[in-house]
Amino acid sequence: MEYGSQLLENLIKRLTRLPGIGERGAQRIALHLLHSPEENCRELANALLSVREKVGFCPRCGFYTEGRLCFICSDMRRREGLLCVVEQPVEVLSLERSGAYRGRYHVLGGVISPLDGIHPEDLTISPLLERIVAEEISELVLALSAGVEGETTALYLSEKLTEYDVRVTRLARGLPAGSTLEYMDEATLQRAFEGRVEL
């Protein structure tokens, strides 16, 4: 595609490398920027740079932070003794949005997957064990994905944790909210049955 400007073409090419943005979307964004006030573009460029320079990961839980501890770890109103283990920082965002949980988090950095060369020592498992002792954690909620690797990682963690005085739970599997039974696949229904609760 010929844009009449090497610079414009360059920008579009770079934008298409971003997740979720195709050629057409990239063109739209680039042309939008081209027609916006210079001020706006400068602010966007600065915003991009400062995020990269100033946002890091919380040394305690692995979530995003600008300072030392993230806002969740330094929030005194959080329930003490409760820790939720997730794979990636983005999952903290989902759980926070749900408002269902008021404890703190621990980002594992992935799941065990020998096929991808990811072994327990590549994850933040040792820091997790240290935290359990240091922060006197009484319940650990495993919020890992429901696939083979997520389940195996959960199994690995629960076996590691038998020596610790901590209750280990994992999120329930079953029917999505607002769904009807008719369209559920067998595996989901099976899980939902296994996880049925007393009313």
Added chain:
Amino acid sequence: MRYLDLRSEGFRNLAPFSLEFHPEVNWLYGANGQGKTNFLESLLYLVSGRSFRLSRDEDLINFDSDHFFIKGHLKDDGDELLSFTASCARNGGKRLKINEDEIGRLAELVSLTGTVVFGPTDVALVTGEPENRRRFLDYTLSKTDPGYLSNLMTYKRVLKQRNALLRDRVDGGHLAVWTEKLVDCGAEIILRRRENLLPINDHAANFYQDMSGAEELLKLSYTTKIPGRDKVEIKAEFAEKLKELAISESLKKRTLAGPHRDDMLIDIKGRNARKFASQGQKRSAAIALKLAQAEYLAQTRRDRPIVFLDDVFSELDQSRREKLCLLVGRKYQTFLASPQLEDLRNDLFGDFRRFRVDCGCVTLES
């Protein structure tokens, strides 16, 4: 299930067609390379969402077209009418619909229709590697036992992960959890394969006697290194076996026991058919297995499968051909393809429809 009609455009080498089918026997004939198997493939694609020859979707599009489109109507044994649509464009836009509703998961489509395909290479079921017989069992059970397929997929994934771990290093401290997961899924597979083999065996033994005409006894049995009466016992034996094999596994760098190494033993008159049976006996046994599969699908699903016989007659003598036709022709809707008309006597079936396949054109003859 049975096909009422099929319309197709841009599929493989086939010219656009719109055809109605006979509820029982549909007989395609034409020289090799004219499109008989492509035609069967289009029928199978519509009800399974993929090529039975495992071709890529894009390769199914006619060279002169940028997409294919197939639509057909089927009726199940409860006489409910279903319409299926499948299309795929060269840029990758694949769409599958049931009654004009786009499906979310392939499993929705696959679970609806049972199919049994019998081709010239299927004698490998008897003569070939254990892989062939495991695939036979896995397909049959996936179609009749809803939890089987998802459990099998999980097992395969865990096996791959465990093998990767054994390949990369002896133990990263987490071999035990992969083993635990493997044992859990694997025990379920062994149990279900073993249980379901009993009725399949009964059907196969009956069909084999029909085919061979003699008082020869065919017997199927599941062979595994992992015995046990119930799931608990199988799990314990499986875990024990892997413990025994730990050193060999770290040397060979792969998982050495489990349902992925099991087999289905086929005996004729008490002898392993793979080693000792004659060519004719092996062919009859392969046919008996396929017929047993059809019968088992029909009984457990309460809906008869559609049977596809792709060029199987050249391998069979006249009496076996006729018996095969008698056994499937009246029972299931059958699509059979053969190079010559003389392959079969016209009077084998009561009423049937004959289609001529020539240079990609499929036309109704009678």
